Amino acid sequence: MDASFKKLLDISKELALLGYAQGVLGWDEQVNMPATGAPARAEAGAYLAQKAHEILASPQVGELLEKLSGWEKAKAPDSFEGASIRRMRRNYDKAVKIPAELVAEMSRASSEGFQTWLAARQEKSFRIFAPKLQRLVELQRQAAQALGYEKEPYDALLDLFEEGMKAALVEGVFQKLEAGLMPLVQAVAQHLERVDDRFLRGSFSEEDQWKLNLEALDFIGFDRERGRLDRSAHPFTSGFYPGDVRLTTRFGDTLTSALFSTLHEGGHGLYEQGLPAEWWGTPVGEASSLGMHESQSRLWENVVGRSRPFWERFRARVTHYFPELEERSVEDFYRAVNRVEMSLIRVEADELTYNLHIFLRFRLERQMINGQLEVKDLPEVWNQAVKETWGRAPTHDGEGVLQDVHWSGTSMGYFPSYTFGNIYSLQLVETARREEEVARGMEAGDFQPLGKWMREQIHKRAGLYSGMELLEKVTGRGPDPQPYLAYLRTKYQEIYGF
Numbered sequence: 001m002d003a004s005f006k007k008l009l010d011i012s013k014e015l016a017l018l019g020y021a022q023g024v025l026g027w028d029e030q031v032n033m034p035a036t037g038a039p040a041r042a043e044a045g046a047y048l049a050q051k052a053h054e055i056l057a058s059p060q061v062g063e064l065l066e067k068l069s070g071w072e073k074a075k076a077p078d079s080f081e082g083a084s085i086r087r088m089r090r091n092y093d094k095a096v097k098i099p100a101e102l103v104a105e106m107s108r109a110s111s112e113g114f115q116t117w118l119a120a121r122q123e124k125s126f127r128i129f130a131p132k133l134q135r136l137v138e139l140q141r142q143a144a145q146a147l148g149y150e151k152e153p154y155d156a157l158l159d160l161f162e163e164g165m166k167a168a169l170v171e172g173v174f175q176k177l178e179a180g181l182m183p184l185v186q187a188v189a190q191h192l193e194r195v196d197d198r199f200l201r202g203s204f205s206e207e208d209q210w211k212l213n214l215e216a217l218d219f220i221g222f223d224r225e226r227g228r229l230d231r232s233a234h235p236f237t238s239g240f241y242p243g244d245v246r247l248t249t250r251f252g253d254t255l256t257s258a259l260f261s262t263l264h265e266g267g268h269g270l271y272e273q274g275l276p277a278e279w280w281g282t283p284v285g286e287a288s289s290l291g292m293h294e295s296q297s298r299l300w301e302n303v304v305g306r307s308r309p310f311w312e313r314f315r316a317r318v319t320h321y322f323p324e325l326e327e328r329s330v331e332d333f334y335r336a337v338n339r340v341e342m343s344l345i346r347v348e349a350d351e352l353t354y355n356l357h358i359f360l361r362f363r364l365e366r367q368m369i370n371g372q373l374e375v376k377d378l379p380e381v382w383n384q385a386v387k388e389t390w391g392r393a394p395t396h397d398g399e400g401v402l403q404d405v406h407w408s409g410t411s412m413g414y415f416p417s418y419t420f421g422n423i424y425s426l427q428l429v430e431t432a433r434r435e436e437e438v439a440r441g442m443e444a445g446d447f448q449p450l451g452k453w454m455r456e457q458i459h460k461r462a463g464l465y466s467g468m469e470l471l472e473k474v475t476g477r478g479p480d481p482q483p484y485l486a487y488l489r490t491k492y493q494e495i496y497g498f
């Protein structure tokens with residue numbers, strides 16, 4: 001092995017070890033730590049982040065990458081060596097382009113932004129938050145300038161989350177999806193009363209729900225010997241190592257609220273468990289992209305967990321713990337978990353209307369970053385757009401422009417990943433179903449072949465490709481909303497009968 005490449009792998013390992021420590025601290029903070037531990041934890045986390053940044057942005061990494069550029073050309077781009085160098089270069093470039101003072105300033109503005117956002121949401125008043133958001137937008141505009149872009153500043157931020165993604169591409173895909181989605185939403189909106197989920201509301205023992213959730217993880221193939229499930233205020237997944245994957249869930253006001261959180265995080269967890277352990281700590285030892293990660297969570301949460309064959313199999317497990325639901329048929333469960341509500345709150349949105357929330361956020365943050373929308377005008381523009389799409393405006397900023405945590409930090413460019421996750425998941429399923437065994441399994445409620453296919457095609461390839469490259473390699477084309485639209489159309493036309 002080339003000596004410079006070996007050195008690069010050593011540095012990557014060092015970064016992974018720091019990341020490992022940060023991951024464990026972060027998990028512990030959300031699962032176990034008393035709130036009074038926060039000051040020390042924040043300091044420890046910032047220290048590790050600073051160390052990692054120093055190592056990654058060091059001149060030594062720059063020199064190694066320089067030295068390796070000739071050697072790299074002799075390697076295939078999707079070989080372990082070629083992909084490792086490319087990924088390391090991408091991380092290095094981003095780390096050195098943003099000046100240290102700007103990184104520090106963004107970190108400060110994020111913590112202040114978060115605290116102010118909490119207070120503003122409590123008071124339901126955007127005006128309290130506006131000055132902080134103004135500052136956050138300015139800083140992210142500076143970051144976009146520092147990172148560089150061809151067409152528009154927002155492209156630089158998008159690329160942080162999904163390599164190669166461009167705002168014009170996002171808008172094009174979103175327009176196609178929206179054009180197909182709106183007639184469906186309008187048709188369902190006329191018949192909302194046709195689906196009833198009241199039997200899922202009420203009081204259900206959390207202890208029994210817990211057991212049910214563990215069974216759900218077993219059912220989708222999550223290996224609980226190599227991971228675990230805990231509770232936290234906001235569900236999340238931390239993959240420390242393929243043999244140690246932590247998931248969290250939370251109980252909500254319906255019986256299936258925790259179940260779908262668990263299935264969602266379980267999908268993320270399957271990806272993390274499926275990464276090759278021998279690549280751990282190398283530049284390619286991670287998932288290909290956030291959008292691809294989200295395709296796996298949404299696959300198990302929605303495409304599987306909200307399917308009829310899943311309920312044909314899983315209903316008996318639910319009624320085992322909750323015999324009071326014995327009179328409810330598979331059909332009752334299937335319809336109830338697919339009930340459309342037209343919620344104005346993104347995190348409570350159903351599968352059909354979820355993406356409408358993303359279209360709105362993407363378009364507004366793109367305009368803010370590109371300097372076409374003033375922060376002070378945001379609530380008015382938000383409320384107007386919501387009224388046009390949902391038929392009613394938010395009654396206050398808390399259920400409007402202040403509802404999401406994302407804009408209280410420096411995450412602009414992240415929202416589109418959610419919808420791309422949905423789109424990718426159906427493109428992958430369409431491709432996977434060409435295999436007889438996968439298709440037959442999915443009809444029969446046996447999702448093992450589907451899980452195996454994802455492991456081979458997606459998980460095992462880890463970071464050899466960017467998300468969009470992997471999508472194209474596996475499905476033969478780039479982001480295409482048609483399979484997703486066809487799936488939604490079939491499902492909701494049947495359930496709502498129009």
Ligand code: ZN
Pocket residue numbers: 264268294297
């Ligand atoms: Zn997710």
